[in-house]
Amino acid sequence: xxxxxxxxxxxxxxxxxxxxxxxxxxxxxxxxxxxxxxxxxxxxxxxxxxxxxxxxxxxxxxxxxxxxxxxxxxxxxxxxxxxxxxxxxxxxxxxxxxxxxxxxxxxxxxxxxxxxxx
Amino acid sequence: xxxxxxxxxxxxxxxxxxxxxxxxxxxxxxxxxxxxxxxxxxxxxxxxxxxxxxxxxxxxxxxxxxxxxxxxxxxxxxxxxxxxxxxxxxxxxxxxxxxxxxxxxxxxxxxxxxxxxxxxxxxxxxxxxxxxxxxxxxxxxxxxxxxxxxxxxxxxxxxxxxxxxxxxxxxxxxxxxxxxxxxxxxxxxxxxxxxxxxxxxxxxxxxxxxx
Numbered sequence: 266x267x268x269x270x271x272x273x274x275x276x277x278x279x280x281x282x283x284x285x286x287x288x289x290x291x292x293x294x295x296x297x298x299x300x301x302x303x304x305x306x307x308x309x310x311x312x313x314x315x316x317x318x319x320x321x322x323x324x325x326x327x328x329x330x331x332x333x334x335x336x337x338x339x340x341x342x343x344x345x346x347x348x349x350x351x352x353x354x355x356x357x358x359x360x361x362x363x364x365x366x367x368x369x370x371x372x373x374x375x376x377x378x379x380x381x382x383x
Numbered sequence: 384x385x386x387x388x389x390x391x392x393x394x395x396x397x398x399x400x401x402x403x404x405x406x407x408x409x410x411x412x413x414x415x416x417x418x419x420x421x422x423x424x425x426x427x428x429x430x431x432x433x434x435x436x437x438x439x440x441x442x443x444x445x446x447x448x449x450x451x452x453x454x455x456x457x458x459x460x461x462x463x464x465x466x467x468x469x470x471x472x473x474x475x476x477x478x479x480x481x482x483x484x485x486x487x488x489x490x491x492x493x494x495x496x497x498x499x500x501x502x503x504x505x506x507x508x509x510x511x512x513x514x515x516x517x518x519x520x521x522x523x524x525x526x527x528x529x530x531x532x533x534x535x536x537x538x539x540x541x542x543x544x545x546x547x548x549x550x551x552x553x554x555x556x557x558x559x560x561x562x563x564x565x566x567x568x569x570x571x572x573x574x575x576x577x578x579x580x581x582x583x584x585x586x587x588x589x590x591x592x593x594x
Contacts, residue, residue: 314572344559345566348511378569
C-alpha cells in the first residue's frame with residue numbers, strides 16, 4: 266500500500282514540477298530578468314491570487330519598465346510603483362476593467378521625467 | 384523643363400495643404416496631435432496655418448492662441464505670453480481671457496524636489512513623509528530599515544561575503560526609495576501644472592482641447 270502511495274506522490278510532484286517548468290521556465294530562457302519576471306507572472310502569480318490593485322498590474326508594469334529603461338532603473342520604477350500605490354489608492358484615478366476597480370497608473374505617468382531628461 | 388515641373392509640384396505639395404486646408408479641420412488635427420503628446424508637430428501645423436490665414440481673421444487668432452498655449456505647456460511655463468509681452472498676444476481675445484484666468488488663479492506651490500531627495504538619501508522614508516505621503520513613507524522605511532539592520536548585524540559579526548551581499552541589497556533598496564521620492568515630486572509637479580494649464584485653456588474659450 267505504502268509503495269503505491271509513495272509512487273503516486275512522486276508522480277504528482279514530478280508532474281507539478283514538469284508543469285511549472287513547462288509554463289514558467291522554458292519560454293523565458295532569454296535574460297535573467299526576463300526569466301524572473303516570467304516565473305513570477307506564470308508560476309507564483311497564478312498561485313497567490315490578485316494582489317496588485319493597479320492597471321497595468323505590477324508585474325506587467327515592472328516588465329515594461331525593465332524593457333524600456335534597463336534592469337537598474339526599471340527595478341527602481343517597479344519599486345516606486347510598490348511604494349506609491351499605498352497613497353495613490355486614497356485619491357487615484359479608478360478604472361472599471363472587466364467589472365473590477367483598478368487604479369490607473371501606467372508607466373508613462375511615472376517615467377515621463379526620465380524621457381524629458383533624455 | 385522636367386526639373387522646373389518637379390520643383391513646381393514639390394512646392395505645391397509643401398505649401399498647398401497649409402494654405403488651402405479648412406482651418407477648422409487643420410486646427411482639430413493639430414489639437415489631436417497635441418493630445419497624443421506630439422506637441423512639436425501640433426505647433427508646426429498651427430504655425431503654418433497661422434501664416435496662411437489673413438491677419439485679423441478669427442481662426443488666425445484661435446490658431447495663434449492655441450500655438451502659444453501649447454508652447455507654454457511644453458516648457459511648463461507659468462509666465463503668460465500676454466504678460467511676458469510676446470508679439471500679437473495683447474490684441475488676441477483668447478489669450479486675453481486665458482491671461483485673466485491665470486492672473487486670478489495662480490498655480491499651487493510646487494513640491495520641492497531636492498529637499499525630498501536629500502531627505503530620502505539621509506533617512507529612508509523621510510522623503511515621502513516630506514511630501515505628506517505617509518503610507519508611502521512607511522512602505523519605503525519597511526523596505527530599507529530591516530535590510531539595513533541585517534547588514535549592520537552581519538558586519539558586526541564579520542560575515543564577509545554575506546555582509547557584502549546584504550549591503551548590495553540594502554543599497555539597491557535605498558536607492559530605489561530615493562528614486563521613488565524624486566519621481567513622486569516630479570509627478571506631483573507635472574500633475575499640478577497640468578491641472579492649472581487645463582484651467583487656463585478652458586478659460587481661453589478656444590474650441591476643442593489638446594488632452
